Amino acid sequence: MASASVSRSGSAGSALAFEDYSLYSNLSDDEVMQLAIERSLTETHRSSSTDHSAPAPSTATQTSSVQDDEPDPSATSRYPRRASSSQNQAAPQTSVHYSSPNPPTEKPPDLKTFDGTVSRFMTGSGKRMVAYYKTDGSLVYIAPEPEEEEEPLFQAIREGNASKVRALAVCPGTNLMLPSKPGWLAVHQAAWFGQDSCLRMLLAAQPGMVNKRTSRGETPLLVAVSRAQLGCVQVLLENGADPELPNYDKETPLYKACERSNAAIVATLLNRGVAVNTHCIMGWTPLQECVVQSNMEICEMLLKAGAKLNLRNMYGITPLFTAAQNGQLAALRFLIKHGADVNTQADDGATALYEAAKMGHEEAVQLLLSQNADANKPGKTGLLPLHIAAQRGSDAIVAMLIPATSKARVRRTGISPLHLAADRNRDDILEMLIEAGFDVNAQLSPERMRLYEDRRSTALYFAVINNNMEAVRMLLDAGADPNLDMFRPLMVASRVGLIQIVKLLVEHGADINADIPTHPTTFPAVYMFSMKYLPLFKYLLDNGGHALPCFDCVYGNRPHPPIKTRRSNWDDDSEPILEEPLRRGVQFCEMISAPSICRWAGPIIDVLLDYVGHVTLCSRLMEHLDSYSGWSTIKEKAAPPRPLMHLCRLQILQRVGRRKLKKLHLPGALMRFLTHQEVPLDDEG
Structure with missing residues (x-):
């Protein structure tokens, strides 16, 4: 994901807002600069009422994500980003010819006096750029952003130079509480790069740093856990780090350790007696995160430490629901074995069985059914697991759900799985449902019928309008009545010239002389749609x-x-x-x-x-x-x-x-x- 920062200039310490751009990832650095300049010179000046806080014209290109060997205190994603695999070839140098008497200046404006917007972005080749725009949108200055020199202390920590770190840490002129980036102290740097010896020296020199936070609210312990640096985690805990302090997303060190699926760090934290049922900002618990990772060793440790099985996140989803949703059989068996509710429902009414059927996880469906999961619980939409399986075309899942599903309960939903199978041209599933005895003449409920402008009601209508000859034949041979819909299937087939389907419908008793209640005629209504084809x-x-x-x-x-x-x-x-x-x-x-x-x-x-x-x-x-x-x-x-x-x-x-x-x-x-x-x-x- 590309990122560009845009801010109104004011004080030098004003925060930057971030926006994403990915329009010019195929351009070289020079091409990006030239494009930005040319756009500025040819662009019509905007009115003086333009919103000054709006981002400047996007000249950014796609950037690769932060590499594992570089800390990124401003990152906001819960999950690590993947590095970009694309590389742009260098373009030949081109000269820029200015047609304006006021081309961009060669020196950047003074931020203290500049009235406009400053845009920072990264090109496809990874070069950081900065552009200055006036309030009317015209470009003032664009150039590569000056590279900041890394402070000696932070460089020494990154390189693991313990002797240099010791010398700088005890130097009278070194302020260990001064960040190099927003909230990024030397202890965070040491925790990020796993330099536990440097970390010991820093904490010995300044113990007050142990629980300091970054701009994202991360303590050094959280940074070490996120980077799976077990040695640093142990050093920090030995020096008084609080193992319960979360970041601003309410993710605790234990939660991050579960997210990284690191059993050793989880064990270390649990030995410190940390709370195991703390929710993050999205309501997830460490156990639920472990279920996603399907790490049974950690799940076992959490359960022994008092983790609750049926806690819900902000969407009403329990760990068992998450396991079914992701098809994690080992986790599903583990949770069922320890008493998790197999009929758990999310806030939208969906059950774990419904979600497993929806995602096509056959073994998860089989396991849940074997544990007496209720196949007749509908969600807010009224659909049962059988409905969603028929719609998604999961033959094996449909075969498992048919004997577990009540036909009376299907009727109460106001829609048959036959409708959904015919609508999606799932012929194999349609055949299975017909053989299982589902009513081929079942009609949509009035509420569901009103969702369609033509007021269709039968599975036969869906098959005809899809020009699915095989489905039409199956339904008619099974006894489907071609005269139940208000707008007859025969009229649909005639309107689009489906000769073979017309013949099938007529042979099975379609009423050629029927009318349309909403559009009465004194002659057979089907003639309106067939007269052009004699x-x-x-x-x-x-x-x-x-x-x-x-x-x-x-x-x-x-x-x-x-x-x-x-x-x-x-x-x-x-x-x-x-x-x-x-x-x-x-x-x-x-x-x-x-x-x-x-x-x-x-x-x-x-x-x-x-x-x-x-x-x-x-x-x-x-x-x-x-x-x-x-x-x-x-x-x-x-x-x-x-x-x-x-x-x-x-x-x-x-x-x-x-x-x-x-x-x-x-x-x-x-x-x-x-x-x-x-x-x-x-x-x-």
Whole structure:
């Protein structure tokens, strides 16, 4: 993570605020400087009302993190950062040409008199930079930050030069209580680098330093523990260091030792009788941190020292929950063995079993179930462990949870795991749930249904809208009813031209003539979504779609009122929905007059005429047929009398029925004529 410090200049000792930048990590030092200069010269001056505390234009680049051999008193992360592995190649030197009469100065301004902002940052190659900006954002000065010379005492400690440290420590001019950085004393330096002999000398010369804090509130003991310097820890404890003093994040030396998974230091601190149940600022205890590290040796020591198993952090999470969340089997077994509650719940209601299922930890789920963990406890969202496992696609976990989950409890949640499996295209899990007897016609509760604009309710709807042919087939074969949703799956499939799914739905009893309660029509609503694709439209008519209502118009030969349309809320690409007249639903002649459909009016009417006898075309349909000369033959086709063979076909279909017709042993040509198969349906979905 890159870091840059930005501060208003004032007194020389004013604190610096830190901000992160990572935009220019591929630039060299010279390129960064040139970019900053050019931006300053070309940038439009900001108004005088600009917030002076805002950071200057970001010219920082990504920096590598602090290395293990250098102390970083200003670091704030609980966990150590990784060093950057990227290295930038040096760019060729380039000269800078100034087009402004006021280029950046060659010398840095005096901080005591400078009115503006100072930005410190680090380039991708690790060079520290400093930039001065006026209040209007213009650059005044930018250059590498002068390197601070390390004080002799601190250098001697880092190098482990004990004789030099002894000489400097007893020197009358040396003030051991004077920090080299914010709060960073010589004892912190010795603890950081593990120089226990130097530490002894410093404490002998100035015992009052033993519990002094850094800018982060760390005592020398905390620094030594964080760096796993056992020798320094022992020296500090022997010289009166307080083993209970935490840093400003309320992390005690014991907590840091557990975080570093250092059993020797933990044992040393426990022998001093330190408190084992102290919470850090996030509510974590040393035991919970050990569970994350899965160090059973330390867990055993903490438990013998009085660590409590069921203490919760600020999110209501116990150590056992943490073990399940991280899949730490050894820790999970240890905690269960010593009496931890396997049904512990976090503040959001999630159980350890739910969290293990969510994270896909199969062995943890198996262990918890073997210890009678309750699979029927829902979280705040109402979902059970089985729900989340079905959603995440964990086949083995779903198989373990199915026998442990109550179907009645699933029904009370208002959502079936079938919904989640179908939504995420988890076909294997869908099959497992169907075989286990979960209701394929389970519907979302009204509360969950309202979360979807189309008010979907069945798993079949999810499978259809995902164009998942295999899931649709499984659900239909298992008895899924295709007519339960308000907006039918057949309409969804027709809207996007899913021919194979349309055929499956029709074969399993989908109601072709259903309407949409929120958008009533006088004709089958599915026609709104299939008219542009005539083979699909014809297939629906062949399989029982009503054609006669399409010619039923209350206006007849009289003029029609203007049409008002609006877009469907379900899909920006869907057909326009006509505003419903107060008298009744939208008429077919009104729907076919929509701008996106009227260009196909002639062929659509032509197909419909094959499925009706004597009908009268209303004035609006006649207008469409008159709009193109090539459609004149369609008008002639509609004019009475209709052909006798056609009328006979309609009578046979009406009396025999389409389903029984297929069972009759008739000549192929006659069967094709009766079933309108002159133009076969394209089977490609």
